[in-house]
Amino acid sequence: MAFITRQNIRSLSSSAALRAAIKHVTVIGGGLMGAGIAQVAASTGHSVVLVDTSEDILKKSTKGIEASLKRVAKKKFAEKPEDGEAFVQKVLKNISTSTDAVSVVQGTDLVVEAIVENLKVKQDLFGALDKAAPEHTIFASNTSSLPIADIASSTARLDRFGGLHFFNPVPMMKLVEVIKAPATSQQTFDALLEFSKALGKHPVSCKDTPGFIVNRLLVPYMLEAVRLHERGHGSKEDIDVAMKLGAGYPMGPFELLDYVGLDTSKFIIDGWHEKDPDNPLFAPSPLLNKLVAEGKLGKKTAWVRNLLQTQNVNNSPENT
Ligand SMILES: CCCCCCCCCCCCC[C@H](O)CC(=O)SCCNC(=O)CCNC(=O)[C@H](O)C(C)(C)COP(=O)(O)OP(=O)(O)OC[C@H]1O[C@@H](n2cnc3c(N)ncnc32)[C@H](O)[C@@H]1OP(=O)(O)O
Numbered sequence: 001m002a003f004i005t006r007q008n009i010r011s012l013s014s015s016a017a018l019r020a021a022i023k024h025v026t027v028i029g030g031g032l033m034g035a036g037i038a039q040v041a042a043s044t045g046h047s048v049v050l051v052d053t054s055e056d057i058l059k060k061s062t063k064g065i066e067a068s069l070k071r072v073a074k075k076k077f078a079e080k081p082e083d084g085e086a087f088v089q090k091v092l093k094n095i096s097t098s099t100d101a102v103s104v105v106q107g108t109d110l111v112v113e114a115i116v117e118n119l120k121v122k123q124d125l126f127g128a129l130d131k132a133a134p135e136h137t138i139f140a141s142n143t144s145s146l147p148i149a150d151i152a153s154s155t156a157r158l159d160r161f162g163g164l165h166f167f168n169p170v171p172m173m174k175l176v177e178v179i180k181a182p183a184t185s186q187q188t189f190d191a192l193l194e195f196s197k198a199l200g201k202h203p204v205s206c207k208d209t210p211g212f213i214v215n216r217l218l219v220p221y222m223l224e225a226v227r228l229h230e231r232g233h234g235s236k237e238d239i240d241v242a243m244k245l246g247a248g249y250p251m252g253p254f255e256l257l258d259y260v261g262l263d264t265s266k267f268i269i270d271g272w273h274e275k276d277p278d279n280p281l282f283a284p285s286p287l288l289n290k291l292v293a294e295g296k297l298g299k300k301t302a303w304v305r306n307l308l309q310t311q312n313v314n315n316s317p318e319n320t
């Protein structure tokens, strides 16, 4: 039987407090991933504040969440559509929005960051939030490819910082990679595992290594598909069909690239190329660079185009 000391009572109670505490979640970034994370957290009874840089973006995010919730409700409440509508309204009530991350983190238990895949931008954000958030608040990044320890280095809460890597589309994909950086405390890691389970997801434990588990395998596969096509060894369509019918993947690599977003994919490989410049797999792709420069980002381009039209910012032909 273990002796109960003042110290382990303190650590047990703070561990329980961390676990019990995640009720209020701030999701930063209302794009593809942030909107999905906010939706799933709100659907599982968490109170969520979704933050982005403009009211217009937040309006689009909320509309996207409502549309996705309706798809979920249609299936879940097939027999009683009126219960489905009540479910959608109840979940939406759990979500509020803001353009001021620093002020909203003052009342939050967990921050999940899902902004652009750029180390400096993420560090700046967390550096500012660290000064405003309460002691107990856990910070987590949804980064696809950046080391969690590098992002956390702009804060003074290395023990309360981890990775929560969700998959796209968040409402459908069951996996969450929970990343324990060298300084992440066991309490924080456990709290993130518990939170993932509370969302109805299946967490796996990851070390803070490049690409964690999924992207360490997926990114080289997708890059190899692009290289295969660049060598003229297969059309995009044939490669997609081959991987769907031959390997049983739900989407081919080009379809998935389009779904993930070409900008995010470019950020990922540019970052890996910088770290491993002699690896030909990570060499820049002129085609990818051209498409991103033209604002052709894949499936989300339609979303961005709608947004620009709403804002009436730029309807020039190169943006259409
Ligand atoms: C040289 C330069 C090249 C650069 C290459 C570098 C590449 C690097 C890229 C790495 C990217 C990493 C990104 C990230 O870190 C990790 C990821 O997220 S990877 C992506 C993981 N996701 C997938 O692999 C998705 C695979 N696809 C699927 O599982 C399915 O296709 C789907 C998305 C679930 C859709 O299913 P389908 O059957 O195809 O289509 P349906 O439309 O019929 O949908 C089925 C069912 O699902 C419901 N549904 C779908 N989406 C949503 C949603 N958003 N919300 C709610 N519900 C949804 C839909 O209603 C259907 O329901 P049903 O009708 O069946 O009741």
Ligand SMILES: NC(=O)c1ccc[n+]([C@@H]2O[C@H](COP(=O)([O-])OP(=O)(O)OC[C@H]3O[C@@H](n4cnc5c(N)ncnc54)[C@H](O)[C@@H]3O)[C@@H](O)[C@H]2O)c1
Residues within 6 Å of the ligand: 028, 029, 030, 031, 032, 033, 034, 051, 052, 053, 057, 101, 113, 114, 115, 116, 117, 118, 121, 125, 142, 143, 144, 145, 165, 166, 167, 168, 259, 260, 261, 264, 300
């Ligand atoms: N796209 C994917 O399939 C996928 C999957 C898993 C993880 N991720 C990771 O999730 C993160 C977000 O990816 P995404 O696809 O949702 O990108 P996205 O471009 O769809 O959305 C990013 C959002 O963040 C907002 N934003 C940027 N800077 C901000 C700031 N300082 N404060 C508040 N909001 C800000 C943007 O306005 C945008 O709405 C990235 O780190 C990406 O690597 C992406």
